[in-house]
Amino acid sequence: MNADLTTTSKRILSIDILRGLVMIIMALDHTRDFFHIGAMTGDPLNPDTTTGMLFFTRWITHFCAPTFVFLSGLSAYLSAQKKTPAQASLFLLKRGIWLIFIEIAVISLGLTFNLQYNFIILQVIWAIGWSMVFLALASRISYRMVLIIGLILVFGHNVFNLFPEPKDATAGMILKVFFTASGTVVPLNSNHFIGVFYAILPWTGVMFLGYGIGIWFKRNYEAKIRQRNLLIVGSLTVLLFIGLRLINVYGDPAPRKEYHDLFKNLLAFFNVSKYPPSLEYLAMTIGPAMLILAVIENLNNRFTRITSVYGAVPFFYYVIHFYLLHTLLVVLFFATGYSTKEIVQIPFLFRPVTFGFSLPFVYLIWICVVVSLYLPCRWFKKYKETHRQWWLSYV
Structure with missing residues (x-):
């Protein structure tokens, strides 16, 4: 293999390694939602009520x-x-458009197991779908325009938190869906609802910034300069998070709460808003992501080879893991003595409020699910590499 191809493969592999790592960690949060005893009744990030391990379990995701x-x-x-x-x-x-459809028809069903679609859940795939639609439009204008819009959206969307909501119901709903959604429930009728949990445009800003650094990953871009850029920008982004958090004026809809307790203050410092993704939240997460990208480009060991398998087929993994988790939930629902009368729960069928297990058991289920998906992901990765059907580019 020549040097150019080696550099290219390392460059792309680093993306798959990081993406695979976050896919593995992501499954932990969904496992907690389905199986932890307190998932339906408590906030794992509330310093007043949480434990260190529970806080970390939610925070790392x-x-x-x-x-x-x-x-x-x-x-x-x-x-x-x-x-x-x-x-x-x-x-x-x-x-x-395809991803928006999949979120509504396939992923929401995997989450709820409700064939009547009484509660449609719109999350990250919905936000990615809309972001791709907007990227399709902005990228036709110019690369620079994508980067500028991304910066404005990420740094400026918290401005809306400084003003009261519009009195007009339609304007208020549009603002929530596009900028400030934190669990907005939209009733379609008395029995059907849509839960908008991911405000579209802040996530669009994140995608636009990812597109913006894409130029560093072009084949003819020098690896050392790419790594230097990632280290500098990643470090500055982490420092931005720390600075905004200390100043505690702008960058999060919920200002940092002060406690007369060192441990609670530490938890409060990292308890930033994901719904919608605040500037502080994005700086806290994307900064380290860029630092990791810089470090892992030259890593090649058993762990990185395993994680890259998950990262090479993220859509496949994402859809399948919901159905596997919910199927396990059904099995444990009946195995722990619940009856058919208790199936109907909103939003997740087979998930009564009183159902659940301790955190160590949640971790055990998570590990089993991730391990069981390795071989299917490896098979599909090889299938994509050896086949050229048009539909493979959509999964």
Whole structure:
């Protein structure tokens, strides 16, 4: 293998390693939602009520969505290099619409197991889908425009937290869906609801910034300069988080709370808002992601080879893991003595409020699920590498 191809493979592999790592960690949060005894009744990030281990279990998964969306933008840039601008834009548009459909029809069903779709849950795939639609439009204007819009959205969207909500119901709903959603429930009728948990445009900003650094990952870009850029920008982003958190004036809709307790103050310092993703939240997560990208490019060991398998087929893994987790939930629902009368729960069927296990058992389930998905992911990765059907680019 020549030097150019070696550099290229390392560059792309680092993306898959990081993406695979966040996919593995992401499953921990969903496992906790389905199986932890306190998941339906308590806030694991509340310093007043949580424990150190429970806080960490939820907090570490904060890194998943921003990193995944950021890398989606980076991958979109690299994919566009193989296409004409018109082809790249059209592909992003079609894939964005496809992802929105998948969120509603497939992933929401995996989460709820409700064939009547009484509660449709709109999360990260919904946000990625819309972000790709907007990226399809902005990328046709210019690369610089994508980067500028991304910076404005990420740094400026918390401005809306400084003003009261519009009195007009329609304007208020539009503002929530696009900027400030933190669990907005939209009633369709008396029996059907939509839960908007990911405000679209802050996540669009994250994707645009990922697209913006894509130029560092082009084939002819020097690896040392790429790593230096990632280290500098990643470090500055972490420092931005620390500075904003200490100043405690702008960057999060919920200002940091002070306690007369060192441990609680430490937890409060890192307890930033994900819904919607505040500037502090994004700085706390994307900064370390860039630092990790800089470090892992030259890593090649058994662990990185395993994580890169998950990262090479993230959509496949993401969809399958929900159905596997919920199937296990059904099994344990009946195995622990619950009856068919207790199936109907909102939003998750087979998930009564009183159901659940201790945190160590949650970790055991998580590890088993991740391990069981390795071989299917490896098979699908090889299938994608050896087949060229058009639909593979959408999964």
